[in-house]
Amino acid sequence: MLNQPTDSYIEQQLKDNLPLTHLQVINESHMHGTPTDDSHFKIVIASEAFAGKRLLQRHRTINKLLSDALAGPVHALALHTYTPDEWQQLAQAPESPACRGGSKLDN
Incomplete structure (x- = not known):
């Protein structure tokens, strides 16, 4: 259980x-x-912690840090992980796709 709003915790x-x-x-x-x-x-x-790391290693780093949130309220987590140099070249993450359904409200 998180003791603060999920986005603040993250x-x-x-x-x-x-x-x-x-x-x-x-x-x-x-x-x-x-x-x-x-x-x-x-x-x-x-x-800078992502320098020299593959995408999977970067995601594992984040997932480990956020394990409490992932075990609790967070159902889905989109990760866009960059080194400072990669981010400087890109300066914008991809847009999120539209939801394809599967809401718990539909059941």
């Missing part, structure tokens, strides 16, 4: 544990018709 965990040059935590729950408003998040993050 931001704090990442800020406390990684050297960040960019961080966006975007709550996309409203796009998915879920019964809660803390279930779908997109993280756009740039950190």
Whole structure:
């Protein structure tokens, strides 16, 4: 159980544990018709900690830091992980796709 709003928890965990040059935590729950408003998040993050790491290693780093949220309220997590140089070249994460259904409200 988290002791604060999920997006605040995510931001704090990442800020406390990684050297960040960019961080966006975007709550996309409203796009998915879920019964809660803390279930779908997109993280756009740039950190020197990702230098020399493959995408899977970057995602595992984030998943480990956010294990409490992933075991609780977070149903879906879109990760866009970059080094500072990669982010400087890109400066924008891909748009999230539209929800394809599967809402718990449909049952």
